Amino acid sequence: MARVNIREAKEADAKKIFELMQQQATEQNTFLPSHFTHEVLADGTWGPTAVVMAFVAESKASQVGELDGYILAHRAYAPWFGRALYIKDLYVVPAARRSGVATHLCRELMRAAVSMGCNQCDLRLHKENWAAMDLFEKLGAENVTVSEDWHIFNLDFKLMEMKSKYGGRGRLQIRLAVPEDMAGVMTMIQELADYENMSDAPQINAHTLVTDSPPQGTFFECFVAESDGALVGYAMFYPTFSHRGFGMCLEDFYVKPAHRGQGLGTAFMAQIAQHGVKLGGSHFEFVVLSWNTPTIAFYKNKGATDLTVDKGVQLYRFDDTAMRKCASAITH
Missing domain, CATH: 3.40.630.30 (Gcn5-related N-acetyltransferase (GNAT))
Structure with missing residues (x-):
């Protein structure tokens, strides 16, 4: 991990984060909606109406501006516990996987959440995404769909x-x-x-x-x-x-x-x-x-x-x- 710097994302990172989102979609044999662009991402993450916070992993061995991964979350609220955070996306490029990048991105986000006074952090995972489930369970997350039978609706x-x-x-x-x-x-x-x-x-x-x-x-x-x-x-x-x-x-x-x-x-x-x-x-x-x-x-x-x-x-x-x-x- 000494060769990777975890930092809060800047507006200049929006295009590169968007490219990584496209790369992830390709890996998962899906696609991003046509209306979703790096400009939309920038509007959501920075400026007076920002609802998103993001952290990126920047490899010291890569070219300037190249990223090894990112994590995106937005503010949330739990009416019984108060301030919360919701992780919406986490991605690490194949070459940087199994090196701790995802773990450190999560931990940096948690540090930010705690400093904001958050008392809870939710995320959603597909039941066949064993790698992600294993990662978050090792970090301390509980599958409350299994333990409490929560269902997600859209x-x-x-x-x-x-x-x-x-x-x-x-x-x-x-x-x-x-x-x-x-x-x-x-x-x-x-x-x-x-x-x-x-x-x-x-x-x-x-x-x-x-x-x-x-x-x-x-x-x-x-x-x-x-x-x-x-x-x-x-x-x-x-x-x-x-x-x-x-x-x-x-x-x-x-x-x-x-x-x-x-x-x-x-x-x-x-x-x-x-x-x-x-x-x-x-x-x-x-x-x-x-x-x-x-x-x-x-x-x-x-x-x-x-x-x-x-x-x-x-x-x-x-x-x-x-x-x-x-x-x-x-x-x-």
Whole structure:
């Protein structure tokens, strides 16, 4: 590893990272979407609207600008634990494999995540990608699709009716949350935890939500539904980024029992989709526990695909302890 330098990516690296993405796609007998270019990558990774962080492995023996690998991740949020990170891509050129490059890219990313105050890091792997599964398991990640039965879903914005409206009772407004709403959102997060028989799971509070969302923070945004002056639902989301370009992750949503079955969930999703389109996004991502059949039915009714069942995609997770252990490992 002495011949390889791991550093945070610069905007000038975008074209080379994109070339490595193309190389990876060729190896996997697939292709990048036609709309995905190195300019799109640069827009997502640097500048005032950046949602991505990246690290690269630069070989000291190679020509200037040549890279041995990269890792891409974006900010995420866990409503019970707070700040999180989501690894979206990791690639090492064939000549540099089995030399520790991938491990050190992961550890450098974990160090950055810990320094940002993240408490969780997720990633997705195909169940037949044994090399990657072995790598991340050795680094401390747990396959929570196996242990907890989480499933990953995907839904294209174009499959949704963007102008869906709520048809419930009372004077109701869906709007972006402001700091003053976060106490009410925290109450509903706790109600959802109670519903899922995990009452002790939430480890954050309203103050955490305020500091991690606009205007103070950039880890998530939130829509709230207000009926006659009272909050009756929320939808927490954040932008995602991968070779498909921008998307939106619907991390969490909840509607109080008295307002269910009246279209509020659909209206939340439509609002987030419109928000994503303005960003240049094209799709939703979300994860659901397999026992939550009402939510799964709701998503499938909208046209969502279960990537875990249909494509063999597994969800892996570094918890806080695993993240810190990986980040603190001694580099030789």
